[in-house]
Amino acid sequence: MILKQLYLESVQRLADAGVAEPQTEAALLLGHVLSYSRTQFFLALGQEISPQHLSLFHKLLSRRLLREPLAYITAEQEFWSLPFTVSPSVLIPRPETEELLEKIFDTVRREGLVPGPVLDLGAGSGAITVVLARELQERQVFGVDLSLAALGVAKGNTVRHQVQPRIFLLNGDWLTAIRQERRFALVVSNPPYIDAGAMNALQPEVTFEPHGALSGGADGLADIRALAAQVHPVMLAGGFFFMEIGADQQEAVLKIFSSFPEYDRLQVHFDLAGLPRIFQARRCC
Numbered sequence: 001m002i003l004k005q006l007y008l009e010s011v012q013r014l015a016d017a018g019v020a021e022p023q024t025e026a027a028l029l030l031g032h033v034l035s036y037s038r039t040q041f042f043l044a045l046g047q048e049i050s051p052q053h054l055s056l057f058h059k060l061l062s063r064r065l066l067r068e069p070l071a072y073i074t075a076e077q078e079f080w081s082l083p084f085t086v087s088p089s090v091l092i093p094r095p096e097t098e099e100l101l102e103k104i105f106d107t108v109r110r111e112g113l114v115p116g117p118v119l120d121l122g123a124g125s126g127a128i129t130v131v132l133a134r135e136l137q138e139r140q141v142f143g144v145d146l147s148l149a150a151l152g153v154a155k156g157n158t159v160r161h162q163v164q165p166r167i168f169l170l171n172g173d174w175l176t177a178i179r180q181e182r183r184f185a186l187v188v189s190n191p192p193y194i195d196a197g198a199m200n201a202l203q204p205e206v207t208f209e210p211h212g213a214l215s216g217g218a219d220g221l222a223d224i225r226a227l228a229a230q231v232h233p234v235m236l237a238g239g240f241f242f243m244e245i246g247a248d249q250q251e252a253v254l255k256i257f258s259s260f261p262e263y264d265r266l267q268v269h270f271d272l273a274g275l276p277r278i279f280q281a282r283r284c285c
Contacts, residue, residue, distance in 0.1 A: 130163055182237070187234070188242050242280050
């Protein structure tokens with residue numbers, strides 16, 4: 001079969017299955033099978049595809065038609081213009097989380113950062129952990145996750161991006177893996193924040209991702225409340241805390257953190273879509 005014919009047929013099948021951006025998805029999946037970049041793929045549309053590649057592609061396409069995320073099928077997701085290994089044990093890194101990191105680095109450039117290591121709570125694939133280590137090159141970075149399987153993926157990504165000497169991965173439920181002493185200059189988290197109602201109405205692809213990395217309890221705020229209580233004891237005075245939140249949680253999160261006198265300069269930043277998405281606080285004293 002000619003590659004162009006297979007591509008066009010795949011686009012139609014993906015569209016019929018309700019997959020968003022079927023042209024992009026078909027090109028990426030075929031490129032993965034053929035080990036082609038996107039440019040190489042489109043330059044090769046007139047070529048014949050081998051029976052072996054055709055068989056493998058049909059197997060992978062069947063998974064995508066069942067709405068399994070492409071990132072799990074290819075075992076890779078781009079984040080911060082870097083390739084990260086992913087598996088069903090970890091949340092797939094999203095563009096919104098890149099905006100969280102952009103806000104962090106903008107704040108660090110403008111205001112500086114007190115001396116001390118950095119902590120990523122809920123490390124998952126290690127995407128945030130790795131980017132923090134690459135961008136804050138003089139800092140040690142600690143990554144914590146409850147899932148041992150997730151930490152295995154994160155460890156692989158620290159090696160892949162050659163930052164493992166400065167990264168320490170710990171297994172624990174939020175701060176249970178950290179001694180309660182004030183040592184961190186920056187704490188970052190992308191916690192579970194989806195409420196029970198929204199969990200029941202997720203897009204098909206999202207249902208493949210780990211439930212524990214998504215569900216924030218009945219109102220979506222269970223883990224955020226835990227973080228508000230547990231983070232300030234390990235932060236240095238003048239240290240910053242940044243967290244991704246749900247677009248409808250601005251008032252609730254500000255209320256939760258304002259009940260702790262250890263925090264000041266509470267603020268919620270808007271993402272590129274104009275939604276309140278990034279929470280910021282400082283350890284005041």
